Amino acid sequence: MKRPHKILQFATLIWRQELHSITTSPSVLLVILGGVVFYALLYNLLYRPNVVHDAPIVVVDESHSHISRELIKRIDASPSASISGSVATLNDGYELLETEQAQAILYFPHDFAKQIGRAGKATLILQPNTTSFLYYEATAGAVIDATLSLAEEYRREKMWMLPQDVVIKLANSPTPQLIGNVLFNPNKGYADYLIPPVLILIIFQTMTMAITMTHSGQAARHTTPTIGLARSYGKRALEVGCRALFYTALYGLLSLFLLATIPQIFNLPHTANALTIIAFLIPFLIATSLFAQAFARLFRGGEDGLLFITFFSVGLIFLSGISFPLQQIPQPWHTLHYLLPATVGIRGYVGIGTMGAALSDISPQIWLLLVQSSIYFLIATFTGKRDG
Amino acid sequence: MRLWQTLLREIGLWSRKPILFVATLALPLFCLLFMATIFGRGEVREIPIGVIDGEFSSASRNIIRAIDASASLCVTKHYNNSAEALNDIRAANIFGYIEIPPLHKGLNTNGFPPTIAYYFHYAYMGIGGVVDSTLREIILTLQLETATNQTEQMGVEASRIDVVLSPIAADSLPIFNPTLNYRIYLSPPFFFILLQIVVLMVTIYTIGYDIEQGGGRKWMQQTGGRMGIAIVGKLLPYWLVFCAVELLALAIFFNWTAIPFGGSIVKLASYAVLLVSATQGVALLIYSIIPNTSIAMSVVSMIGSLGATLSGVTFPIGSLYPIFQLFAKLLPIRHFTLLLQSEMVGGVSVAEQWPQIAILLIYSLLPLVLRGRLKHIITHRHQ
Numbered sequence: 001m002k003r004p005h006k007i008l009q010f011a012t013l014i015w016r017q018e019l020h021s022i023t024t025s026p027s028v029l030l031v032i033l034g035g036v037v038f039y040a041l042l043y044n045l046l047y048r049p050n051v052v053h054d055a056p057i058v059v060v061d062e063s064h065s066h067i068s069r070e071l072i073k074r075i076d077a078s079p080s081a082s083i084s085g086s087v088a089t090l091n092d093g094y095e096l097l098e099t100e101q102a103q104a105i106l107y108f109p110h111d112f113a114k115q116i117g118r119a120g121k122a123t124l125i126l127q128p129n130t131t132s133f134l135y136y137e138a139t140a141g142a143v144i145d146a147t148l149s150l151a152e153e154y155r156r157e158k159m160w161m162l163p164q165d166v167v168i169k170l171a172n173s174p175t176p177q178l179i180g181n182v183l184f185n186p187n188k189g190y191a192d193y194l195i196p197p198v199l200i201l202i203i204f205q206t207m208t209m210a211i212t213m214t215h216s217g218q219a220a221r222h223t224t225p226t227i228g229l230a231r232s233y234g235k236r237a238l239e240v241g242c243r244a245l246f247y248t249a250l251y252g253l254l255s256l257f258l259l260a261t262i263p264q265i266f267n268l269p270h271t272a273n274a275l276t277i278i279a280f281l282i283p284f285l286i287a288t289s290l291f292a293q294a295f296a297r298l299f300r301g302g303e304d305g306l307l308f309i310t311f312f313s314v315g316l317i318f319l320s321g322i323s324f325p326l327q328q329i330p331q332p333w334h335t336l337h338y339l340l341p342a343t344v345g346i347r348g349y350v351g352i353g354t355m356g357a358a359l360s361d362i363s364p365q366i367w368l369l370l371v372q373s374s375i376y377f378l379i380a381t382f383t384g385k386r387d388g
Numbered sequence: 389m390r391l392w393q394t395l396l397r398e399i400g401l402w403s404r405k406p407i408l409f410v411a412t413l414a415l416p417l418f419c420l421l422f423m424a425t426i427f428g429r430g431e432v433r434e435i436p437i438g439v440i441d442g443e444f445s446s447a448s449r450n451i452i453r454a455i456d457a458s459a460s461l462c463v464t465k466h467y468n469n470s471a472e473a474l475n476d477i478r479a480a481n482i483f484g485y486i487e488i489p490p491l492h493k494g495l496n497t498n499g500f501p502p503t504i505a506y507y508f509h510y511a512y513m514g515i516g517g518v519v520d521s522t523l524r525e526i527i528l529t530l531q532l533e534t535a536t537n538q539t540e541q542m543g544v545e546a547s548r549i550d551v552v553l554s555p556i557a558a559d560s561l562p563i564f565n566p567t568l569n570y571r572i573y574l575s576p577p578f579f580f581i582l583l584q585i586v587v588l589m590v591t592i593y594t595i596g597y598d599i600e601q602g603g604g605r606k607w608m609q610q611t612g613g614r615m616g617i618a619i620v621g622k623l624l625p626y627w628l629v630f631c632a633v634e635l636l637a638l639a640i641f642f643n644w645t646a647i648p649f650g651g652s653i654v655k656l657a658s659y660a661v662l663l664v665s666a667t668q669g670v671a672l673l674i675y676s677i678i679p680n681t682s683i684a685m686s687v688v689s690m691i692g693s694l695g696a697t698l699s700g701v702t703f704p705i706g707s708l709y710p711i712f713q714l715f716a717k718l719l720p721i722r723h724f725t726l727l728l729q730s731e732m733v734g735g736v737s738v739a740e741q742w743p744q745i746a747i748l749l750i751y752s753l754l755p756l757v758l759r760g761r762l763k764h765i766i767t768h769r770h771q
Binding site: 125150166300318330 | 544
């Protein structure tokens with residue numbers, strides 16, 4: 001009876017000290033509350049437009065024809081692109097492209113419309129800028145869609161080029177329907193794609209920062225309780241475990257805001273039920289809190305750790321494999337993907353949150369988080385100076 | 389002489405606080421290694437997709453052959469129904485699938501099934517875009533080829549039927565990065581985005597650490613109270629290291645890894661070193677407003693990370709709300725990104741780049757305006 005009582009007493013003391021060190025440090029409070037609330041709101045507001053609209057296209061129309069004007073009208077009417085103006089020459093267009101006043105040039109050659117009445121094909125030339133992939137997709141998509149719809153209408157006018165039996169055959173063989181279906185992110189929205197991973201990244205980054213600020217090197221030795229239990233690795237293990245539980249509970253509460261409220265407010269993809277999210281979140285939060293404690297062992301002062309955390313947050317998105325296929329990331333980085341709770345967590349959360357995966361579908365991620373937890377628990381326990 | 393002494397003092401700080409030197413040199417080098425290699429060759433290729441084939445007809449075999457022949461996609465698995473394919477998508481084993489219904493279910497259209505449906509997803513946006521565009525292109529090409537083959541048998545040459553079926557066409561000639569290579573698209577700008585975060589953090593850290601260790605007064609005494617010398621002496625060693633890594637990055641990106649570059653490398657190198665001094669200026673501005681190292685570092689970490697969004701590389705600035713478009717203009721990295729992209733694409737005259745250059749210069753000169761307040765902080769805090 002005596003030992004469990006001491007363990008509970010020790011755990012309570014650790015939790016009280018954690019609460020005290022967080023609530024009395026403005027910088028840690030700023031990181032946890034400011035980071036979670038500010039980042040979550042800010043990134044959602046930033047990406048709220050969700051899709052690219054009115055990507056500017058400049059026109060060089062040498063044909064001055066009814067067909068070119070009709071095409072320009074249809075492109076301008078599309079939500080993703082707009083005609084920003086017209087210039088006399090391609091060189092004028094390139095200048096606008098280089099200064100980002102336009103994102104694509106639409107060029108109609110002088111004989112563009114004449115080809116409709118002849119045996120030729122009316123071909124326009126689109127020169128999109130590719131420095132922004134989203135602008136490229138917006139401009140190319142709008143022009144291709146408008147061109148295909150107008151081509152369909154002008155097909156009749158070309159039938160004179162074919163013998164009658166071929167025309168009859170074509171008339172009896174309607175064009176096969178091609179149906180592209182977008183899953184999970186029906187608006188093809190950038191916020192719907194990026195915000196779920198960012199929410200996981202916010203948890204990972206703010207927790208790692210907070211734990212590093214309060215528990216690296218000297219700071220940790222000042223705050224470790226010394227009562228009751230023997231000065232041993234066992235005590236250290238208990239301390240690491242208690243701290244992990246504290247941060248798991250704290251971020252469990254914050255996740256109510258991040259992963260339940262925020263997706264509702266901003267209408268993000270939100271396909272998982274509460275139990276599935278909780279089942280994923282527990283190993284993720286434990287792995288992150290243990291990773292952060294192991295990471296904090298590398299540094300002597302809180303700010304030292306900060307130097308090394310922030311710069312890499314952007315890189316974690318690339319390492320998660322959601323923007324570029326994980327299979328094609330070179331092996332050393334591919335291996336690093338499996339070692340970090342953030343990258344594995346992003347894939348797991350996108351699976352259940354955006355794609356409606358069941359827990360069994362993300363079991364590889366859950367297992368990885370559990371393995372990571374074990375590794376980082378051992379590192380946090382057996383590295384650095386023992387207390388006392 | 390006073391400048392030299394200040395420089396030596398700063399380098400002495402590195403020996404007492406080696407982690408500062410590690411952060412100054414190793415982090416930018418790590419950023420460079422990461423961004424130069426993370427995307428491999430940069431082309432999205434052989435994305436696994438699935439097939440639900442109702443007929444195993446020659447048309448469906450042609451479709452599967454064409455998909456496998458494309459560089460971007462490969463068929464890795466066949467499924468009996470959509471539920472099976474969807475499960476594999478959710479487990480990220482495939483990134484899309486195509487459903488070819490049995491021919492007898494509808495009117496035969498030139499040997500093709502009446503409808504062909506394909507599914508892709510935008511939970512992984514870039515990959516979804518490649519699956520969508522590649523499948524659409526493959527199927528449309530095959531449809532046209534099939535129609536052409538059949539009408540050729542009736543004595544009509546292929547070019548003629550092509551003109552009839554597609555009387556109006558758009559030739560797309562993408563400028564700069566026609567293969568949509570991720571390394572070309574993201575590696576150079578994101579190296580500088582990561583670097584500016586390091587510059588912000590290191591600048592706050594070195595000043596804050598020095599002051600909080602009680603070295604502020606000694607630092608000022610060494611310079612004879614002249615703030616210009618104090619700031620230059622403090623920040624110049626870091627500026628030199630960051631600039632050296634930037635020049636190495638430019639050589640690696642545009643020479644060794646052959647990322648296309650159409651502008652002037654001398655101009656770009658000048659803008660890059662200006663980015664470092666402008667970012668140091670922003671860090672000084674923030675420290676002069678919040679003279680607490682931990683809090684200031686937390687704040688610049690947020691501002692630095694925002695650079696990834698507000699540089700405009702991934703989501704266009706023009707599509708953001710006006711307030712955020714305005715905020716983007718406050719960040720040196722946004723202006724540098726514009727300069728970088730214009731130089732990469734083809735080079736724009738300095739006359740057209742001057743607004744961006746002017747803003748980077750203004751930020752670089754910010755410490756002059758702040759020198760009074762900074763001097764007060766340096767000499768009075770933690771003494």
